[in-house]
Amino acid sequence: MLLTGGGARAAYQMGVLEAIADLRQACGAGREPNPFPIITGTSAGAINAAALACGADDFGRTVGRIARVWRQFHAHQVYGADSLSVMRSGARWLTLVSLGWALARWRRLRPRSLLDNAPLEKLLAKMVPLMRLPRLIQKGHLTALAVTASSYSSGEHVTFYESAQAVPPWVRSQRKAARDRITHEHLxxxxxxxxxxxxxxxxxxxxxxxxxxxxxxxxxxxxxAIHLGAERVLVIGAGRMHEPRGDST
Known part of the structure; x- marks a missing residue:
């Protein structure tokens, strides 16, 4: 299974997975383990993928838990959305634009981004218990988890993965893979x-x-997913099915 990017629209992915869980229950599957042995994701989909993988021993319950997080989701859980945080960030960028790199002290304090996503780190600690992952893989509840990121350093698209199988890292044009222990830093x-x-x-x-x-x-x-052994792949996107038509006038 592949969960794509889409920002806050990644919440819709959990709606699809809830429907799948309901269908499985209607067919008598009950609380059987995760039906997707290989789970991959990118961007916001990587967070959903990792959270799902960390509950691979109880698919229905895990889907319900992640869906509840999305239903109660607020911007302040991702970045500092209060007035003080926004003003502080704005002041730093205004200083940067005004003074440039003139002050040695400023070089150490220059902003790294427009917003501070420290709250997201706290949310991931609760939402994605990655310490469970090695044991779930060992017990056979999951074959592999992979998340992808874009390297500013090399310009390559990199897949980080954990796998029960001895899958060697692959290299292709402008993309490669690295076998690694998945952490919240990867997400x-x-x-x-x-x-x-x-x-x-x-x-x-x-x-x-x-x-x-x-x-x-x-x-x-x-x-x-294919490199990790998948023969069939369910892709759950979060974008538009069709782009709106432009104004012809």
């Missing part, structure tokens, strides 16, 4: 909208690269 990197949220530094191939939103280069990176 923050995959969902870091350029300029809006800070880039995240992740060590890959022995050196640190800085990553941002995974959907910048590929909104639906289906290749990761």
């Amino acid at each position: 923050l990197a995959s969902s870091a909208i350029p300029f809006v949220f800070p880039a995240k530094g992740i060590t890959i191939d022995g050196h640190t690269e800085y990553f941002g939103d995974g959907s910048m280069r590929q909104s639906a990176p289906i290749a990761a």
Whole structure:
């Protein structure tokens, strides 16, 4: 299964998964484990994918839990949305534009992004219990989890993955994979909208690269699921089915 990017529209992905859970229950599946052994995601979809993978031993219950988070979702859970935080961020950028890099002290305090997404880190700690992932993979509830991000350092689209199988990292034109222990840093990197949220530094191939939103280069990176062994892939998007027609006048 692949969960694409889409920002707050990623909430709609949980509606699709709730419908799937209801259909499974109607067919007598009950609380059987996750029916998607390989789960991949990018951008906001990476957060949903990781949260789902961390509850792979009880698909229906996990889908319900994640859906409740989205139903109670507020902007302040992602970034500092209060007046003081917005004013502080605005003041830093105004100082940057006004003074440039003139002050050595300012170089240390220059803003890294328009908004501070520290609240999202706290939300992920509750929503995505990644410490469960290795054991779920070991017990066979999950075959692989993969999240993608865009490297500002190399310009490549990078897939980070954990897998029960000895899948070697793959390299293609402008994209590659890295076997790694998935952390909240990977999720923050995959969902870091350029300029809006800070880039995240992740060590890959022995050196640190800085990553941002995974959907910048590929909104639906289906290749990761195929490399990890998927023969059929369910892609749950969060974009428009059709672009609106432009004004011809």
